[in-house]
Amino acid sequence: MAWVNAIIQGVLTGGLYALFACGLSLMFGVMNVVNLAHGDLAVVAGYVAIGIIAVTHVPVLASFLIVVPVMALLGYVLQRTILQGALDRSVLTTLLVTFGLSVVIENGLLQFFTANSRAIGTGLSLVTGSFKLGSQIQIGYLLVVIFATAVVVLLGLQYFLSRSRYGRLIRAVADDKEAAQLSGVDYRHVFGIAAALAFGTVALAGVAYGMYSQLQPTTGTDTILLFAFAAVVIGGLGSLWGTLLGGVVLGVAQQIGAQINISDEVLAGYIVFLAVLVLRPQGLTTRRAQS
Amino acid sequence: MAPGLARGRRKDSQRLDDGSPLLEVSELVVHHGQLRALDGVSLRVFPGEVYAIIGANGAGKSTLLRTISGLHHPSAGSVLFDGQDVTRLRPERRATAGIVMVPEGRRLFGSLSVEENLQVGTAYARQGPWTIERVYEMFGWMRERRGQRTAQLSGGEQQAVAIGRALVANPRVLLLDELSLGLAPLVVQRIYGMLPEILATGLTVLLVEQDVSQALRVASHIHCLLEGRTTLEARPADVTADQVEAAYFGLAGAGRLPGGAAQAGASQPDERGEP
Numbered sequence: 051m052a053w054v055n056a057i058i059q060g061v062l063t064g065g066l067y068a069l070f071a072c073g074l075s076l077m078f079g080v081m082n083v084v085n086l087a088h089g090d091l092a093v094v095a096g097y098v099a100i101g102i103i104a105v106t107h108v109p110v111l112a113s114f115l116i117v118v119p120v121m122a123l124l125g126y127v128l129q130r131t132i133l134q135g136a137l138d139r140s141v142l143t144t145l146l147v148t149f150g151l152s153v154v155i156e157n158g159l160l161q162f163f164t165a166n167s168r169a170i171g172t173g174l175s176l177v178t179g180s181f182k183l184g185s186q187i188q189i190g191y192l193l194v195v196i197f198a199t200a201v202v203v204l205l206g207l208q209y210f211l212s213r214s215r216y217g218r219l220i221r222a223v224a225d226d227k228e229a230a231q232l233s234g235v236d237y238r239h240v241f242g243i244a245a246a247l248a249f250g251t252v253a254l255a256g257v258a259y260g261m262y263s264q265l266q267p268t269t270g271t272d273t274i275l276l277f278a279f280a281a282v283v284i285g286g287l288g289s290l291w292g293t294l295l296g297g298v299v300l301g302v303a304q305q306i307g308a309q310i311n312i313s314d315e316v317l318a319g320y321i322v323f324l325a326v327l328v329l330r331p332q333g334l335t336t337r338r339a340q341s
Numbered sequence: 342m343a344p345g346l347a348r349g350r351r352k353d354s355q356r357l358d359d360g361s362p363l364l365e366v367s368e369l370v371v372h373h374g375q376l377r378a379l380d381g382v383s384l385r386v387f388p389g390e391v392y393a394i395i396g397a398n399g400a401g402k403s404t405l406l407r408t409i410s411g412l413h414h415p416s417a418g419s420v421l422f423d424g425q426d427v428t429r430l431r432p433e434r435r436a437t438a439g440i441v442m443v444p445e446g447r448r449l450f451g452s453l454s455v456e457e458n459l460q461v462g463t464a465y466a467r468q469g470p471w472t473i474e475r476v477y478e479m480f481g482w483m484r485e486r487r488g489q490r491t492a493q494l495s496g497g498e499q500q501a502v503a504i505g506r507a508l509v510a511n512p513r514v515l516l517l518d519e520l521s522l523g524l525a526p527l528v529v530q531r532i533y534g535m536l537p538e539i540l541a542t543g544l545t546v547l548l549v550e551q552d553v554s555q556a557l558r559v560a561s562h563i564h565c566l567l568e569g570r571t572t573l574e575a576r577p578a579d580v581t582a583d584q585v586e587a588a589y590f591g592l593a594g595a596g597r598l599p600g601g602a603a604q605a606g607a608s609q610p611d612e613r614g615e616p
Contacts, residue, residue: 215464222450222461229448232410233510234436234465 051186052309058187060305064281064298065197066262069255070274071281071293072204073248079288080224080244083133083144087151089275091249092256094155095121096265099257100168110170110261118253125249126242133245134238152271159267170260196258200297203251204290210247211290220244280323286333295334299326361424363388363545364409364440364514369418371401371408371569378404380569381418386514386562391536391546393560395553397589400566402549403445406518409547410442411435423513437465439513445522445549447503449491455502456487462506469511470542476505479538497528504532508539515539517548521555533559553585567591 070092077083085091098120099113108116128151136147180190211217219240223230227237259265259274277300285296300319307318326333362385371379379401386392394402407413409420411432419428427435436442450458459473477484480501491499500520507515521529529552536559540546550556556563557577565573565588573580573588586592 225450231432
C-alpha cells in the first residue's frame with residue numbers, strides 16, 4: 051500500500067513538474083532558447099505573489115490573476131529586448147545571456163528578500179487539507195489542484211497553438227521564420243507572444259511551488275530548473291504532452307526512491323533522467339512538433 | 342502555354358519607357374562574406390510585366406531576389422518600390438507593402454496543413470482579389486486536401502501551395518525563385534500555365550529561372566546575370582539564341598559549345614508530380 055501511495059504522490063507531483071517544464075519546452079521549441087533563468091523567474095513570480103498578498107491581503111487565488119499577466123508581460127518585454135538581441139547574435143549567446151539573467155535574479159532576490167525560506171500562506175482549508183483513500187493513502191487537495199491545473203494549462207496551450215491565429219503563427223515561425231517573414235509575419239513579435247505564454251506558465255508554476263513547498267532565492271536553479279530540464283528531456287524536447295509524461299515519470303521515480311530510502315528521493319529522479327538520456331535521448335514521446 | 346506567351350508579350354508592347362517602374366533596383370552590390378555575389382546590378386520592372394532573371398548556377402539570381410525581398414542586405418545600391426526606398430525595410434514590411442516572394446525550395450511550413458499554410462499567408466495580407474477560396478478555385482485538388490500536411494504532397498503540389506501562400510497576401514509584385522527546380526517538365530509547364538490567370542489580376546511578376554527556354558517563353562523582359570554582373574537585358578523578341586547563350590556563359594563569340602550548351606539551362610526532373 052505504501053508503494054501505491056508513492057506512485058500516486060509521484061504522479062501528482064508530476065503535474066507540478068510539468069508546469070515547470072512546459073514553458074521551458076515551448077521556448078526551446080519555438081525560438082531555440084534554452085532559458086537558464088526559467089527557474090529563477092518562477093521564484094520571482096512566487097515572491098511577487100508573496101508581496102502582493104502581504105500588501106493587498108488579496109486571497110491567494112486572486113494573486114494569480116495579477117502575477118500571471120505581469121509575468122507574461124515581462125516575458126514579452128524580455129524576449130523583444132535582451133533575448134532577441136542575444137538570438138540575433140547566436141543561439142549560444144542566449145545561453146550566456148539567460149545564465150547571466152539567472153545570476154542577476156538570484157542575487158537580486160538575496161539582496162532584497164534575504165536567504166530565508168518563504169512559503170505562500172494559503173489560509174484555505176481546501177488547499178491545506180487532504181483526503182484519505184483507505185488507511186494508508188492520504189492525498190493533499192493542493193497537489194490534486196496543481197495536477198488539474200497542469201492538465202488544464204497543457205490543454206489550453208495545445209488548443210491555442212492548434213486553433214488560434216497566433217498559435218498558427220507560432221508554429222509557422224518555429225518551422226521557418228524566414229518563410230514566415232516573406233508572408234509579412236514579424237517573427238520577433240510572434241516570439242514575444244510565445245515568451246509571454248511561457249512566462250505565464252512559469253508564473254503559475256512558481257506560485258504553485260510556493261504554496262506546495264518553500265521558496266528561497268536559490269530554489270530556481272537548484273530545484274525548479276533542474277526538475278524542469280529533467281521532465282523536458284524525459285518527455286522529449288519540444289513536446290507539450292511529453293512534459294507531463296516526463297514530469298510524471300520524474301515524480302514517480304522520486305517518490306519510489308524516497309520510499310526505498312528518504313535520502314534517495316532526488317537521486318532516483320536523476321537516475322531515471324540519466325537512463326532516458328542514455329537509452330532514449332529523443333525522449334519518451336518522439337513527436338517533434340511542440341503541439 | 343500560348344495565352345501566357347501572348348499576354349506577356351502584349352503587356353510588353355504596352356510598356357512605356359516614360360511610365361514609372363513598380364520596382365527599381367539601382368547599382369546593387371551584395372556580399373556573402375568575402376564573395377561579391379552581386380556587383381552593380383540595376384533593373385527596372387514595370388507594372389504588368391513578367392520580368393525574368395536568367396543565369397547559370399551561382400550567377401547571383403537568387404541573391405538578387407532575396408535582396409529585393411529583404412532577406413539579404415546590400416552593401417551598396419538601393420531598391421525602390423513604387424517610388425519608395427525600401428532598401429532598409431525589414432522583409433515582413435516589404436511583404437505587407439506588396440513585395441512577396443515564393444522562395445527557392447518552396448519553404449512550406451512542414452508542421453502545418455495546406456490550409457494553415459495559406460492562412461499564414463493571409464495573416465498580414467493586403468486587400469486584394471486573392472483569397473484562399475480563389476486559390477482553391479485555381480488549383481482544384483487543393484480544397485479536398487486542405488487538411489493534409491504539406492509533406493504528403495508531391496513537389497508540384499507543394500509548389501502550388503507555396504504560390505498560393507504568396508498570392509493570398511495580395512502582392513503587387515510576385516517574386517518567383519526557381520519554380521522549376523526539381524520538378525518534372527510537365528509539372529513545370531502546368532505551373533507556368535497558371536501565370537496568365539495570375540497576371541490577369543493585375544500582378545507584376547519578377548522571376549528567376551535557370552531554364553532559359555522556359556524564361557524566354559513566358560517573359561516580357563529578360564535579364565541575364567553572370568558572376569554577379571549584368572550581361573544582357575532585352576525583350577525576348579529582340580535577341581537571338583546565340584546572344585542569350587553568349588550572355589549566359591560569358592562567351593565573346595556564341596554557339597560554339599559542343600552539345601551540352603543547348604541543354605545547360607534545362608531543369609533536372611528528379612521528381613514526378615501533378616500540380
